[in-house]
Amino acid sequence: MSKDNKSELKIKAIENGTVIDHITANKALHILKILGLPNADTINVTVAMNVSSKEIGRKDILKIENRELDVKELNQVALIAPKATINIIRNFEPVAKYKVGLPDKIKSIIKCTNPKCITNYENEPITPIFKVIQTHPPVVRCHYCEKLIKTEDIEKQFE
Ligand SMILES: [Zn+2]
Incomplete structure (x- = not known):
């Protein structure tokens, strides 16, 4: 156990930015996508995958330099990693921590998987709205066609 904890500590500290901890194991890259950060070279991101965790077994950690996540982005993270915790870092010190x-409702982050849904119409697409049915793991229902979007379907959209 102590050896694993040490390897966790080795991950470079950041001066300013956001640390996303307790990400479901092997989902860190999904999180980068959901946050619109697929090109890690344009922004300084450190990824630790499959680190051992007392709380959730195995986890991923993301450190995003010089960017503080906002509430909307925190909600997006919860769609993939509902147990994630967020630390906002300023001058090497955590100044805020969120779960x-x-x-209850989410807008536009994901797509309805029903191709005939009004939100998928080519000409006049309507902004998708989903009612959150379950959070751990996340399951949502389309406000328009009532299609149930399961965790795997949500994850697939960010692979
Ligand atoms: Zn729908």
Whole structure:
């Protein structure tokens, strides 16, 4: 156990930015995508995958330099990693800590998987709205066609 904890500590500290901890193991890259950060070279991101965790067994950690996540982004993280915790870092010190969480309704982050849904119409697409049915793991239902979007379907959209 102590050896694993040490390897966790070796991950470079950041001066300013956001640390996303307790990400479901092997989902860190999904999180980068959901946050619109697929090109890690344009922004300084450190990824630690499959680190051992007392709380959740195995986890991923993301450190994003010079960027502080906002509430909308925290909700997005919860769609993939509902147990994630967020630390905002300024001058090497954590100044705020949040647990991610889904609101009752989410808008536009994901797509309805029903191709005939009004939100998927080519000409006049309507902004998708989903009711959150379950948060751990996340399951949502389309407000328009009532299609249930399961965890795997949500994850697939960010692979
Ligand atoms: Zn729908």
